[in-house]
Amino acid sequence: MKKNKKILVTAALPYANGPIHLGHLAGAYLPADIYVRYQRARNRDIIFICGSDEHGVPITIAAERQNVTPQAIVDKYYQIHKDSFEKFGIQFDNYSRTSLKIHHKMSQDIFLKLHGKGYLSEKTTTQFYCEHCDRFLADRYVEGICPFCNHEGARGDQCESCGRSIDQIELIEPHCVTCGNKPVIRETSHWFLNLKHYQHQIRDYLDKQNHWKENVKNFCYGWLNTGLEDRAVTRDLKWGVPVPLPGYEDKVLYVWFDAPIGYISSTIEWSQKIGQPEKWKDYWLDKETRLIHFIGKDNIVFHAIIWPLILMGHGDYVLPSDIPANEFLNLEGNKLSTSKNYAVWLDEYLAKFPPDPLRYCIAVNAPETKDSDFSWKDFQTRNNSELADILGNFVNRTLTFVNKNFDSKIPEAGELDALDQKMLTRIRKTPNRVGNFLENFEVRKALTNLMDLARFANKYFNDQTPWSTIRENPEKCKTTLNICCRVCKSLAILMQPFLPFSAEKLWSILNQEGVVSDCQWDDAAEADFPPGFTINSTAILFEKIEDDQIQPEIDKLKNIIAKRSTEDQPEVSKNNLISYDEFSKVQLRVARVLEAERVEKADKLLKLKIELGDETRQIVAGIAPYYQPSELVGKLIVVVANLEPAKIRGIESNGMLLAASLDDRSRLALVTVDSDITTGAKIK
């Protein structure tokens, strides 16, 4: 890349309704921070922009549940996020928020511009409207009886009981979540982004991004190939950026539309803060700027398809030049879940451990090409056997040696032997090697190369046996230690993007002026000291982490998993007794399978035609993973004959077959009868 280009780095705006967890860090913030710190050390013109995303329905719901204003919710999390990032060493140039005026204005301007240029079109849809609350109900604001499973309290987007997604209009006995009244169906109009019409423009743009990661491009092409649908950019809601059009006073911009605009408004806020209010234009209006969005893979569609189209539609701004989206980080083999509290929260982590071991662990195991896993055991091992034993211990053995044997003065080098030369060459080559990987967003490889320098240095120390040469050949010993000290200084500079806190600590032990983060990357290649330079006394760079420190964390996560699986089956575990009357309501009968076939687009469902006495019925059963359709035909099974009919995937099901299964569903066996009895026979 051209060295003089301006670089504008953004990290996905975190949603202000919950704390930051490991997945967020691994996906976006940490790789972005490492990249930016590195580029700063290279003296590039770079800014790092972020902020919190503070609009949208989930925030209004959280506010109502807690009986506070949405503003109070976002204020709280804005502060938590900001603090956590700071303590974790994520150095944004600006951390803004989308509830600011400046952002509202910017979003409205862009909306109007797109509106004026024909990128938006108005469409009318039907939605529930609560006359009591005087507002349209977003999907999650309306509850009712699930049309599929009759579960009460299903929400307008999805039924928690059967898991199916619901069109809110389909809910039986719908009621407004806030006031309980029955809503009416009303027409409402919204503006849609004409994605369908402009998809060729997007494809052309994507075709040019040859340097993007393959997973990002593939993902986008997948979307394009199935065809894009227009997306609503406005919503019937009060919390958000008001739609700047007459007749739309009670509507706001859909949160996904205004959120990425936050990158621009945050940059504007930054330039105002530094007293150069026009400075933001140097980045956003210069087509040569490299605009780099660090995001998680869940955000690819917005940043690689929709957002570029918004920018193209507007016309003035630079388009994203890189979107190094990461995959997901799992936790102890399971998916992270904010709603189920299955996560390691950054603020909680920071209350117990220092930032750098986590930065290291996540960076060295970053989900760059595929999902990766974080486990506390691995965290401990990486900290103890890598950070402490290899990096920390090398620094410690070197500096302790100098303190004890050379009165804390770095000795001067004499004649160099082959090994010394080799070590020096290594020092010279490592900065560029590490740097090149970082330029390509390959954080793992970069970090591995840094650690290799420390590994090599340990070998060098061993092979030169300074503890012997101090007596037998003091000159040689001095040379060895001089070079080892240079390794330490070099390490401090190279560590800085990854392990900023430890890097500064080492920097001050080495008695260097200022902070390492002001240091030039290339200085790591020489890293020499003036003659007679004195260092400070040493301190441990990385403390070991003991079993009893991580065990509570492991147990905590295990408990959440255990709890989750018992909660899934509350009725069964209650062990309640029922009366005979209750039992007799259930009509169990013998039936014979006449036909069986798979249900299209459903991996678990089979459609069965069964003979039940005189009648023939159709039922749908979720047993496809366990039985082939062909092996079922002719089998005698037991069905619940008086279960009310249900539509499953649009297919009528009149009854339910019985089957035994293990809790984890690893096995399932049909209930059948012992001898060939007439179908329709009752089971009592």
Place this chain on the structure above:
RNA sequence: CGCGGGGUGGAGCAGCUGGUAGCUCGUUGGGCUCAUAACCCAAAGGCCGGAGGUUCGAAUCCUCCCCCCGCUACCA
């Protein structure tokens, strides 16, 4: 079913523009003693999910299949 990602020594991964399989951790044996019981050396351990095919030659390219994960979906 559809889309996407993946299956490589005990664990976690690299290699995948083809040419006798590599890294880190762990294990075993040895060395050293300056150092956070750290460091260094050596060894054991993989027929690279399965079956075909292309090729002088494939973990690496093509085809089919199996399995895992995510999205989608899903009444035991």
